[in-house]
Amino acid sequence: MAKRKGKGPTPKAEDRHWHGKRQKARAVKSSRRTGTQTLGPGGRPKPAETGGDRTSGRPGPGRPAGARRATGEVPELVTGRNPVVEALRAGVPGTALYVTGGTDERIRESMQLAADRRIPLLETGKNELDRLTDNAVHQGIALQVKPYRYAHPDDLLTGRAPLIVAVDGITDPRNLGAIVRSAAAFGAAGVVIPERRAAGVTAGTWKSSAGTLATVPVAQATNLTRQLKAYQKAGCFVAGLDARGETAVADMDIASGPFVLVVGSEGKGMGRLVADTCDLLVTIPMPGTAESLNAGVAAGIALYEVSRLRSTAP
Known part of the structure; x- marks a missing residue:
């Protein structure tokens, strides 16, 4: 199969046909903020590129200072019969479904949805679920959601x-x-x-x-x-x-x-x-x-x- 040809790197700002429009927009905005009616020179000074190293976190080329690549935190628990079944219906990426038992229709549906998506079903006692949910009102069921991995x-x-x-x-x-x-x-x-x-x-x-x-x-x-x-x-x-x-x-x-x-x-x-x-x-x-x-x-x-x-x- 032939390789698709890439579109190439993003052109610099000054090489784009709309660069002049941005300078004009900035000048109008600046004159309104200061109360003047005449257009000043377009554009605000650009900050120096400080960058940031992706592995060490130190400043370096290609990475703006102050930005980071997040990797997720502690898994979240969705608790309660309605919230859990609605989360599963919406396709929330669960990693485990904790259930203390019960024959409620919503619990049964949650268990079936979890089984269909191969989410582990873990039967647990009320005291243990109280501890896992920090004594939240869980109604005998909780869905563990995996941490979200943010992009840079x-x-x-x-x-x-x-x-x-x-x-x-x-x-x-x-x-x-x-x-x-x-x-x-x-x-x-x-x-x-x-x-x-x-x-x-x-x-x-x-x-x-x-x-x-x-x-x-x-x-x-x-x-x-x-x-x-x-x-x-x-x-x-x-x-x-x-x-x-x-x-x-x-x-x-x-x-x-x-x-x-x-x-x-x-x-x-x-x-x-x-x-x-x-x-x-x-x-x-x-x-x-x-x-x-x-x-x-x-x-x-x-x-x-x-x-x-x-x-x-x-």
């Missing part, structure tokens, strides 16, 4: 025009799962989340992602602002979804190239430093009476528009 943010820079979703301030795992599901639907290379003070990949995330976490990688960044700057240095245009934006998502022709869409929380939105790092703030026009959208819903709408723009780009 650099791993998402695939192809000539990668589409990456970054989230800031999302603390509900179900919202994160919904965003991952939209990312899968509209061809994103992956999702980047902050390492701290943010939702991670849990059983709830797996459930709301409808299993798409198996195909869409989630990466962790120690410092999201620094990671966005690293993406900019790699040639990506970074747009933040914000109610204050003056450009509608549907009018964002810049999305045809390497692109990062930043989504904030429903209440507070993006943090100030993250918003200031974005090349452009974009919004979803809402003629109705709702003041804001759920973060997962907003991400889905924005990604649809980005996908449409990319499909019609010359």
Whole structure:
């Protein structure tokens, strides 16, 4: 079989046809922030590439400082008859099903689903299950979920025009799962989340992602602002979804190239430093009476528009 020819490395920012558009967008943004009406010189100074060694953790070429490759933590336990059976129905990757007995219909279904997927069934006593679940209300059943292995943010820079979703301030795992599901639907290379003070990949995330976490990688960044700057240095245009934006998502022709869409929380939105790092703030026009959208819903709408723009780009 003939080998497929690769698309080649991602071109530098200055070699891209939209580089001038980014400089103009930054200049407009800078003039609005300072209250001036004239356009200053385009672009903010780029930080030096600090990098990071993948094996030692020391700074080095090719790895932005502050980012790491996570390897997973302690396995999570989903407890309760309804949560367990729903997690199994959603395809959450379990590694063991603990059962104390009982003839409840949901327990029987959970045991059958586990058997179908070759998940080990472990019969245990109530006291032992109390200890394993830290005295949570388990109703005689618990599903152990294997730790999620996060990707590195650099791993998402695939192809000539990668589409990456970054989230800031999302603390509900179900919202994160919904965003991952939209990312899968509209061809994103992956999702980047902050390492701290943010939702991670849990059983709830797996459930709301409808299993798409198996195909869409989630990466962790120690410092999201620094990671966005690293993406900019790699040639990506970074747009933040914000109610204050003056450009509608549907009018964002810049999305045809390497692109990062930043989504904030429903209440507070993006943090100030993250918003200031974005090349452009974009919004979803809402003629109705709702003041804001759920973060997962907003991400889905924005990604649809980005996908449409990319499909019609010359």
